[in-house]
Amino acid sequence: MAAWSDLTFDVLEHITSFLPLPDHYRFGAVCKNWRSVSKQRRRPPAPQLPWLVLEDDKETRNRKFYSLSEAKHYSLDVPELHGRYICGSSHGWLFAVDLKITGILINPFTRECYELPPFPGYNEYTNVTTLIEKVPSNYNGGPIGWTFAKMQPQIVFKAILSHDPMERSDFTAMILFGEMHKSAFWRPGDSSWTVIDGPKSSMDDILYFKGNFYAIAPNNKLYVVDFEPEPKLIKVGPKIPLENGVESCGIQRYLIDFNGHMLLIERTCKYGNGKAITDGFIVIEPKLEQNCYNIWCDIDGYALFLGRNVCIHVDSCRLPKCKKNGIYFTHPNESISSVEFGFHDLGVFDMTDKTMGTFYPVEVFFPRVDSPVWITPNPW
Known part of the structure; x- marks a missing residue:
């Protein structure tokens, strides 16, 4: 031998x-x-389960990660991420922003990196301190008590990629930014972000699906990005009613490419002690061509991973350590939190029996800046 x-x-x-x-x-x-x-x-x-990107280690300044399959923490030396918050994860790459409101796109496992141009609406500010000083006095009580964590959704709420930069150099990055979560895009070689004209309503999520970018608003209206002649959002698809026919500030929406199907995931909440706590999810398939929609009772034994990342799905039959028909979630909004399911509302929802559970030890993670983000490791 x-x-x-x-x-x-x-x-x-x-x-x-x-x-x-x-x-x-x-x-x-x-x-x-x-x-x-x-x-x-x-x-x-x-096939592999996603990892959680956690906060910096105070002593080593390394970035902490959590492997769900091993239930184990890793500490990686990625100096480019120190002091930055993560506003997006896509194809194994992270979007990160620092106190000077500068952004990078980085693969934390290879450390390949792109410097991003100043974000639209914030290029006049040199750091978060000057930005907070400019917050209107009538905006949620004004700048008193405002922190970098509270300003994060104001700078970049979410960011995604059309393709893996390691596979295609002509990728497109899309962000939701500002108080109203407007959309903008950037391509390598561009000197600035291009803002996309759209409705006055803010957007909850964005998705690259079958060659197009889509966005979903809190009223469940779906939009597609039309790049020519001037970039704009155009309403498409069926009219999808809100849960119980009413809109709730505690509900978040996600879009996902699920094996060639576009799915809209509604996150429903209950309220207590002034906090909104996740209590379930509704899975909807908008059928764009038929102008109708279907409600899914399960997700074919798969598991979903929702948050500031591009929504990830894995086959639980090939990865038995994750819950079948389970929806794993994090949330970047500090108004949503639960001691029961984890600080900043970390948890897993079982679509089969409609129960909620935990996947991460609650007592371990108390983020100082940002909530954890899912990432599929991509070092190859």
């Missing part, structure tokens, strides 16, 4: 296709030959 270190490249590469990220790094530590194989970019990667 041949020595393990002498296995051919093709055989070793095939083995790595079954390895999740931690085992991939362990594989590369065996010997020089295996390490050279582990550095090769491969597709498709092994």
Whole structure:
């Protein structure tokens, strides 16, 4: 039998296709030959559960991550992320903003990075302190008590990518920014963001789906981005009623590309002690061509991961450590929190029996700046 270190490249590469990220790094530590194989970019990667991007470690300044499959924390040295909050996760890349209101797009596992131009509406400010000083006195009580955490949704609420920058250099980045969550886009080589003309209502989420960007408003109206001749949002799809026929400030909406189906996920809340607490989710499929919609009772045994990230779905049959028909969620809004399900409302909802549970030890994580964000590791 041949020595393990002498296995051919093709055989070793095939083995790595079954390895999740931690085992991939362990594989590369065996010997020089295996390490050279582990550095090769491969597709498709092994199925894996998302990680949570947590806050900086106070002592080491490393960024903390949480592997859901291993129920284990990792501390990675990514200096570019120190002191920045995460406003988006897409294709394994993070959008991060610092106190000077400058942004980067970075793959934390390869440290490949793009510097982003000043965000629209905020390029006149040099840092968050001067921004807070300009907050109108009648805006939620004015600047008294305002912090970087409270200003985050004002700068960039969410950011996504059309494609993985490691696969295509002509990708497009889209953000929701400002008090009204307006939309804007940027492409490599652009010197600034291009603001998209749209309705007065704010947007809850954005999605790249089958070659187009879509946005969803709190009134459940769906819009598509029309780039020509001038970028604008155009209403499309059926009229989808709100839960119980009323609008609630505690409800968040998400869009997801679910195996070729566009889904709208409504997050419903209950209220207590002045806080909104997640109590369930409704899964809706808008049928754009038929101008109608369907309500889904389950998600075919998959698990969804919702938050500031591009919504992720994984097959629970291939990854048994996650809950079938489970919706894992985080939330960036400090008005939504629950001691029972985790600070900043972390939890998992079972669509089968309509129960709520935990996936993260509540006593461990108390973020100083931003809520955790899901990311699918992409070091290849």
